[in-house]
Amino acid sequence: MDNVKSNQKRIHPIRFLKSRKGQRASIIILFLLVPMTLLITFTYLPFEKMIEFSFYKMKYLGRRTPVGFKNYIDVFKREDCFRALYLSLYYMGASLIQLVLALYFATILSFKVKGGKFFKGAIFFPYLICGIAVGFIFKFFFTRGFVLDTVLQAVGFDLDSLPRWLSDTRINNISLAATSVWRYMGQNMVLFIGAIMSVDSEMYEAAELDGASKWQEFKYIILPSIRTVVLLNLILSISGSLSAFEPSYVITGGTAETATYFVTMHVLAHNTKKVGLASAMAIVLMGIIILVTVAQKLIFHFIFDNDSDISKGTRKRMNRYLKKQEGGNTYE
């Protein structure tokens, strides 16, 4: 140690660069330089600008007048902004269904299944199509007398009793949310499969020896082992459903009361050119997403204990069981 210290005292810039430490530092800096420059130029600077814009009444070109918090007050006062957020509930509901389905398929496909690879590919495939194309696919899918109606008629539905999937306000937001389930379920599934793969297979064997059913295996082995990924997927899909844009924008053009928060923002920013107001909307949305994410984290913290492989509830039950059996020796 002393030797190193004395070396550092009469440090020489070139010798420092040649030393192991110096090389490590220079490589770290050089490698970080590229992503950091990109990140700052394309993420943080525009974001900082957007915050600035949100305090102005402005168009893209022309005069800018500072208006203080007026834009933010408007966001909360306007009818269309928050009614659009209410539509996010449809997408949130859909994303929960999507996670359950993804988890279901992931669990099945993680074990040996006939044609497993094909199904994995087939379910993941929609994620690879770009959102605009998905929009066009579903525009025709839902059109009267097209794919969906034909299929339903083939299984015995009467065309007259079928709703108009995109024009009927009782159902059109559900139709749109369903398209995002179709698109993103595969991605969630792949993440789940990856996590499930990392579960030690000996655990299943041990569980089977103990006579555990498949459901119990899922509940006590798989789910607790992959809860980090479940949490991640949940956060991603909830924030994704708050910022849903493509289905509504491409399929219905935001018409027929399907304009989500993002579509409303887009119209304000680009058709009406109220850039300040739209920026404020974006920042309010970001605030909401942060709140939701923190709330989710907290809720998860209560359900699962982060320090153990087994959930709190399970541990309590096990402890109770052990107490009954052996009297006192608890499982930690």
Place this chain on the structure above:
Amino acid sequence: MKRKLISIALVFVLCFSLAACGSKKDNKDTSVDANKENTQTPTKEPEATKAESEAANDETPDYSMTLDQIELGKYTDITATIKFATHRTDLVDNGRFAEYVAEFNKVYPNIKVEYEGITDYKETMDIRLTQKDWGTMCMIPTSIDKVDLGTYFEPIGSYDVLKDIYNFCDDKAFDNVVYGLSSTGNAQGIVYNKKVFEAAGITSLPKTPDEFLDCLQKIKDTGAAEDPYYSNYKDDWAISQWNAHIGGSTNGDPEYYNNILPYQKNPFGPTDDFTGAYSAYYLIYNIAARGLCEEDPVTTDWEGCKGRINRGEIGVMAMGSWAVTQFQQADSNPQDIGYMPFPLTINGKQYASAGADYCYGININADEVTKFAAKIYTKWLVEQSNFSYNEGGIPILKTGAYPEVLNAFSGVEFIVNNPAAAGEEDTFNAINAESEMNINVDGKKAQYVFWEGFKASKGESAKTLEELMAEFNEAWSDAQASLGIEVKY
């Protein structure tokens, strides 16, 4: 080792290809510079001298002549190449432009015209124009402010002179200088299928909003067409076609749109005589509320509806005259497509909004001879090519013939909106954006009115037309207040 060699080779290839790109660009730049020098020192200009020597027996034309001074049929020795960027990719692809050029070359064999069709025209041209050598002629993008016209485009004459010869001159004029003439004029009206009207027993075209709705009702009752009216509700731009009637067709006053509407109190009515934007919204709302439109308006399909109106499955659509030729060519019944003026009679007279289409612009950076050739071509296009007639538009030359499509418009006065008073050019745009009415910007408000009507037709709770108009009036008043616009009317 092998892999290493391959990767090194790849790196080299990439580097060289990049270098090649760079040097190519350099070449281009220098050639532009050379051009520039040529224009600055006309003595060095090879083309000019060539043209002069060839035109020795003819008098040498003054290249700075304005469009009114140019006489077509003269200066036939001019040699030049015109590179023409256009948004009409359809006419480039089907060879129509080539036919026009062949016709032009009968008189001017040495002027070569090369058309380039650009999809995504607006965005592409905005970028291209920032370079000086974008070509010789183009359709002036609408995004260029009038103040800036002079930096990109060659003046072709003075407004005072040209306005007596051509229609829609003021569209690309600034400070009494005209920079471009329109390729054709669009009239705003309503497309209908003549056969459907016949089958429904409609003998005369409707002249009031209620007559119009009765016609649609008849079509529905007789089952003459599947959809009496096709709204294209989902497509913002399509339903926004109703906006174009505001001012001209709905008021018959060229001053209204820019000089009255921004200063008007409660411009959205309801008005007893249906004047103003109210008539357009009245029609949109009632078409939807009485169930005269398509049943599933959110899944409308623009490409599909062109053929359907041609075959008589759709009765009526509100579209600009530019759409007529497209509907005629969509299927095998072009003779059935008719065009009628907006169903509103003001003091016994019908009016129709009209306006310029894209205008021909000439690159100010081109050399003198080419610019002169481009002026000749512009004049020929506007006066002798029959372009606007073939496109079913209003002729640009005041004495030009109106196409057959606009026959129903005889006795109807075309209204071109007058520009705003000096110093007030931005007022309309400002209030339009501030109130979020977005008239002629998007169709969101038309969609809104339609949707409330549609909900009413289904028996769901919906806003009445009066409530909607009150809402619009309030937005307009609020915008006037916040922008400090004086309410004068």
